[in-house]
Amino acid sequence: MDMMQQKPEPPLVRKVQVWDAPTRLFHWALVLLIGFSWLSAKKGWLDQHMLSGEAILTLLIFRIVWGFVGSDSARFTRFLRSPVEALRHLAHLPRREPDTEIGHNAAGGWMVLGMLLLLLAQAGLGLFSNDDVFTDGPLASLVGRKTSSQITVWHAWLFNVILAVMALHVLAVLTYAVVKRHDLVRPMILGWKRLPERIAPPRLGHPLLAIAVLACAAAAVYGIVHLG
Numbered sequence: 001m002d003m004m005q006q007k008p009e010p011p012l013v014r015k016v017q018v019w020d021a022p023t024r025l026f027h028w029a030l031v032l033l034i035g036f037s038w039l040s041a042k043k044g045w046l047d048q049h050m051l052s053g054e055a056i057l058t059l060l061i062f063r064i065v066w067g068f069v070g071s072d073s074a075r076f077t078r079f080l081r082s083p084v085e086a087l088r089h090l091a092h093l094p095r096r097e098p099d100t101e102i103g104h105n106a107a108g109g110w111m112v113l114g115m116l117l118l119l120l121a122q123a124g125l126g127l128f129s130n131d132d133v134f135t136d137g138p139l140a141s142l143v144g145r146k147t148s149s150q151i152t153v154w155h156a157w158l159f160n161v162i163l164a165v166m167a168l169h170v171l172a173v174l175t176y177a178v179v180k181r182h183d184l185v186r187p188m189i190l191g192w193k194r195l196p197e198r199i200a201p202p203r204l205g206h207p208l209l210a211i212a213v214l215a216c217a218a219a220a221v222y223g224i225v226h227l228g
Helices: 021-043 046-069 083-091 106-127 145-180 185-190 207-225
Strands: 013-017 192-196
Touching: 021 046, 021 145, 021 185, 021 207, 046 106, 046 207, 083 106, 106 145, 185 192
Parallel strands: none
Antiparallel strands: 013 192
16 A cells, blocks of 8 residues: 555656757857847947847858757757647646757747747848938848848848847746746756757757858858948
8 A cells, every 4th residue: 555655756857968059159149249239320320230130140041050950959950840739738838847859849930930930031121221310221222222222121120029038038947947847047057958868959050150150151241241
């Protein structure tokens, strides 16, 4: 009888490196650059604003390539699941259960993809925009003044959409912390989380490969900017 009443032992857990340094540096550098882009636009520091936009575009190209050749947890093929699975995951959101995800969950993966595409579109529009006074985007001359001015309107409007999506992202992180007791911030800072021993750690991409990809992305942006 005593044996039947014994509670099952909790599963053994261990530290697992789930996020590589390049992915974490990309994430926080992007946060800082988006903040600086907003500030520089408000202050009228348009030269610095464009440099920030070019840096963001470099990071986005890096992240897209890293999503194919980088660590398992950073690869699109690993965290982009079917929309049905994403909806099923959201349906289980109120449940308090252990965090067993290596990287992005089924719903978070689609949010990450959406944010990357929105930021890529924003950076691309910025290349063709102008301030109607002194400063033109590096590719504004390729589309003409009227089209460039229209693109500038889209560029400003899309940033409001990005702010709304970022707010939704922060709200989702807070919801996971409060409802499910899942800490999604610390792993993106330190790189590791505690997972059951049965879960195999992801394969991590080599840092030298990340540096090479970043250098190629910077060279690509440099070439794009000087097309103008």
